[in-house]
Amino acid sequence: MKFTRLLNRSSRSKSTIESPTGKEYLQSNLKQNIQRVKEALGNSSDIIFREVSLSPSGAQVMGLLYTDGLADQKIINDFVAESVMMDLTDQPQNPLSPSDMFQRLKDFALTIGGIKEFTDFDTLYNSILSGEAVILLDEYDKGVAVSVQGWKDRGVNEPSTESVVRGPHEGFSETLRTNTALVRRKIKDPNLWLESRQIGRVTKTEVAIMFIKGVASDEVIEEVRVRLDRIDIDGILESGYIEELIQDETYTPFPTIKNSERPDVIAAELLEGKVAILVDGTPFVLVVPALFVSFIHAAEDYYQRADISTLVRILRYIGIFITLLFPSLYIAITTFHQEMLPTPLVLGLAAQREGVPIPAFIEALMMEVAFEVLREAGLRMPRVIGPAVSVVGTLVIGQAAVEAGIVSAAMVIVVAVTAISSFIFPSYNMSNTFRMLRLPMMGLAASFGLFGIFVGVIAILLHLCSLRSFGVPYMSPFAPMIALDQKDAIFRFPRWAMFSRPRLISQKNVTRGQKSPSQKPEPRK
Known part of the structure; x- marks a missing residue:
């Protein structure tokens, strides 16, 4: 038994190349790469492996790998497999070299957006398990990951925890890209930036930071990045995990991070200079910094008189x-x-x-x-x-x-x-x-x-x-007392009087518009 384990370990080391950091790189042999993926994923039945011949002689072979249920079968058939077969099989008399075929595959054959090149198995596993389709070529040690995600989601429904009489009735879903799109529908500005990272050793959950460049404080943005990058945990299943790990004070009954499942609330917070943290798999989006008055205000306060x-x-x-x-x-x-x-x-x-x-x-x-x-x-x-x-x-x-x-x-x-x-x-x-x-x-x-x-x-x-x-x-604008920010604390001043953003949150671009804010609308005579 011990001799068998040693033999398997030695054969595995020959089929893959490990870097000094422990990362395994792809081989030029397609069958060895596919076998390595099967072993790593435990021959799971939902991982689809297809080998397609690109030449009549069968000398050139392509491998297509994806996860059933996470990838869209229709997109794979119509825009990946069919496009590749029609383009790469229409070759001159002399067949292309593997490197030329790989370049042609990226530049001409794949007619779908979201293509990335990789050389290691870690990126391959992450791509497959994230809903992307992976294409490997025989006799070539690089691969291509194509965005073909198409899993089922709940869709955009009315929020269950923040209902309003007047205002939008759409809420976030459990899909990260749907949530970012809902916010971008509200704010169509090129300064609305989005940064993504993966957190969780096992779950590798997609976490996105969204802010308006030039409005949000650079110090707050950098602090959010540092606290998120400091998280070392095996899994993130909900934004509550992130909230507990990045909050300022642990031993307090008061929440110091706000969450909402309404896109209009998140858009309004971004316009005030705050930073939103979106987590894949949950409809609740986090907002920092969060003040005491933020938890007392409702979305409908800004839609009524x-x-x-x-x-x-x-x-x-x-x-x-x-x-x-x-x-x-x-x-x-x-x-x-x-x-x-x-x-x-x-x-x-x-x-x-x-x-x-x-x-x-x-x-x-x-x-x-x-x-x-x-x-x-x-x-x-x-x-x-x-x-x-x-x-x-x-x-x-x-x-x-x-x-x-x-x-x-x-x-x-x-x-x-x-x-x-x-x-x-x-x-x-x-x-x-x-x-x-x-x-x-x-x-x-x-x-x-x-x-x-x-x-x-x-x-x-x-x-x-x-x-x-x-x-x-936490208690601003009450402590410290900021007279200019009292317009949106206990009282809600008319819209024409709310011309500045909170002073302690947005310190660079404090004016909401270019027009003089001191002029209120005059009634017609």
């Missing part, structure tokens, strides 16, 4: 305080500060809690956990019955708990209002953040009353002001 968008934003900020502090304030006031409430309200709450045997904190904690369990169960259930079960379960459990004397009716109202307010966030990540912070705030309120709430809020604000996203302060 300024006054309506401002009102909705104010409601969102009110929703933040309700989501974070409403249960804590109820616990603190009913436990320590009853004198802050009117006497009739205090008597009503006392009457409701007369038969409740547990403290307000335990009561609120039980209701919060029950609601979160129902919420997660509704998400994991089939879509047909998920919403119905979560709604019915909430009503039944809440009513039964009140009638059984486990919780008071006021606590059910507090938890319900808090849960509804948590759905007002456009970003699901930020909603999860305040759901997590709500529990320690309830503990502080139960222990120290309003003093504990004030300490918790101050700690959260200090933590927010210490965060940075790719070098940009």
